[in-house]
Amino acid sequence: MHSSASLRGQTALVTGVSRRRGIGFAVATRLADLGANIVIHHHRPHDLDLPWGGDDLDAVRAGIREHLVDGGRFEDVGGDLADASVIPGLVERAAARTGRLDILICNHAKSGDDGSILDMTPERLDAFWDVNARSTLLLTAEFARRLAPALESPRRPGDRITGDKPYAAPRGRVVWMTSGQIHGPMVGEVAYATSKAALAGITPTVAAELLELGIILNTVNPGPVNTGYLDPETTDRSLDDLDRYLATTPFGRVGRPADPAELIAWLCSPAGAWMVGQVLTSDGGFSLG
Structure with a gap:
């Protein structure tokens, strides 16, 4: 589906890559495979608070380096995206690695410590919003500013974005991550679902604005992907009857990290250039059941 090095020379920033079982790791290695x-x-402190725990970051780094092609470069940066002040520096450091930044994958997410509507507090809602929605929007803004034309006078709030259309090819790619709230209830995950629903809802608006600069934005719902939370020894939910239920599904399994990673890699490839402003579900048909 992709040429062997269709992303050669491009630089990608992938957030939320701290576990080899995670979607972020699968995306990073797949993009590295493409050059x-x-x-x-x-x-990592976020992972340590969850039942499945943290991973060995040295092993994560080594695993990605193994996929780099022909002198591809690698760097990793730690930071708590709940702190908005770290975002400009993260984008700047990513761009400084090679002098360019072409792809932004906002894979990071806060999970755990959620609840029902009766459990909602300002603090809980803000914690999920700050990480999942606010930081994604701010990362995208920093990414887009790098490709925005210089203005003779400062922008005023609400000024329409104007670029230099038409473009021979996309100048940048952004991928956001939403969740299953677009297909049905996520009982007990009100704060998480709220923050992810905001991204799905605002995708067309931000995509239209970014397109003026030649930047393509799409949002991916990866569906149920076992990143450790469905392992019996590390789950945070009941797995009763899970095997029986999976036996009734078309493929008899939940997703693997490589499944959404393939879609995201395609969206970042030349072949995906005509897909713009969409919220795409990669779930093997779970949402159709």
Whole structure:
């Protein structure tokens, strides 16, 4: 589906890459396979608070380096994206690695410590919003500013974005991650679903604005992907009857990290250039059941 080095020379920043079982790791290695330089962001303290725990970051780094093609470059940056002040520096450091930044994958997410509507507090809602929605929007803004034309006078709030259309090819790619709230209830995950629903809802608006600059934005719902949370020894939910249920599904399994990673790699490839402003579900048909 992709040429062997269709992303050669491009640089990708992938956030939320701290575990080899994670979607972010699968995306980073797949983009590296296609020739991209890779900069990953991680925040391991978040993983340590979850049942499946943290991973060995040295092993994560080594695993990505193994996929780099023909001198591809790699760097990793730690940071808590709940702190908005770290975002400009993260984007600047990613761009400084090779002098360019072509791809932004906002894979990071806060999970755990959620609840029902009766459990919602300002603090809980803000914690999920700040990481999942606010930081994604701010990262995208920093990425886009690098490709925006210089203005003779400062922008005023609400000024329409104007670029230099038409473009022979996309000048940048952004991929956001949403979740299953677009297909049905996510009981007990009100704060998480709220923050992810915001990204799905605002995708067309931001995509239209970015397109003026030649930047393509799409949002991916990866569906149920076992990144450790469905392993019996590390799950945070009941797995009763899971095997029986999976036996009734078309493929008899939940997703693997490589499944959404293939879609994201395609969206970043030349072949995906005509897909713009969409919220795409990669779930093997789970949402159709």
